[in-house]
Amino acid sequence: MQRNLLGLLVLLLAGCVLLAGCTGSTPATNGTNQTGLKAKYIIGLDGAYPPYSYAEKDGSFVGFDVDSARWIANKSGFEVEFQAVAWDGIIPALLAKKIDMVYSGMTITPERAAQVSFSKPYLKINQSVAVRSDSTITMDDIMAGKVVIGSQRGTTGEMWVQKELIEKGKMPATNLKSFDNFPLAITALTNKQVDATVYDKPPTVDIIRDKDVKIITEIDTNEQYGIAIRKEDTQLLETMNKGLDMLMKDPYWNELKAKYKLESV
């Protein structure tokens, strides 16, 4: 018995050492320049979130937010590196310093703002409801809770369904199907595994462009996108706010909007 216990202890210890070896990741960034900023920041994003942030065929990231971030970094004198993170784990990744900011169409919500700081808002958006082109589903059916809805885990679209439909008792919780990213939800929609999706409007418009899917309603949630930064990184927050100011006054802002078909937003 004694020996068993000792063996167990040794095993536990070995496990801890191994674990420590695995998690001893390098901090997200290192090195500072004269302004107190680091030389390089890691930006976390949703890798399948057109037109804000998505991967090109060669694996590099592009999009409205990606281009904006590059522009601001360039003007402010630091480098950026982009890293795709699962959306429902992106704030924990930020808090755990795996990334330095989230610049990827993140809606400012009170719940999120309790965890992280947000920059000033840079875009306003609404949610939209999409169905198959041949579908007769209306917004009334959605509000009646009769429709199986697909959304992305951890998004404001999913939160809207939870708050407005499930928590108000209009829809059974089983009618909400949460996917890891939005393209999967759209795949399930065209597969007839869900009958509607609720998601930010501009990405919905982008993703359904070549599919048999139509938008039936826009839900006026009046959300605002902001850049999420750790609360203690006040210097970085200030820099990004200044950067956004500069960018939104620059002609490049409207060029970007035109490039990613966001003029109406």
Added chain:
Amino acid sequence: MDQIAFIAEILLPALWGGFVVTLGLIAWTAPFGVLIGAVVAVGRVYGNRPVRFLSRAYVTFFKGCPLLLLLFILYFGLPSIGISLSPFVAAVLGFIFCNSAYDSEYIRGSIRSIKEGQFTAGLALGMTRGQVIRHVILPQAMRRSIPGLVNEFVYLIKYSSLAYMITVIELTGAGKMVATRYFTYNETFFVVGMVYLFLVTLTTIGAHLLERRVAIPS
């Protein structure tokens, strides 16, 4: 407060539904996993050439295919050829394929460990091949497979969490939803982990009892 209240009032009720779904996934998968595993194992040892080939192909494919990919194929891929499965059914099917492929290897090993003389003796007593396999070989082989099968069962308890990737809200999925909503990752996943540990412990104790109960006295 807050952590205790959060766990008692929000987390546990939310996890309960997921816990039931996890149990459902396991309950549907495990019996078919063992059954198909036994059939495939017998096929590999005693089958004729085509049967041997087929059972080997089955094991090679499902052991080689990453489970998550298998689930994606079953759920997102099959509709393109007109087969649309519910998330739960797709998950259970994927788990059965994976579980039975591994189970068959444990059972095959046990069959091989039974002395060949027993087979010959059975035939000499006038039993058919099928009868020898059913009444002589398998009862012993299945007993010897118990540690391996329990091992696989324990894996099943844990990989059943992959079902949340195809929208089945089981234990991990339910936990993730709460964690994302309330930003309580540490508390949530600690509790979720304890529940899995509880299930695994229960299984281990049950397996021990089962092994003692069905042991051949000698």
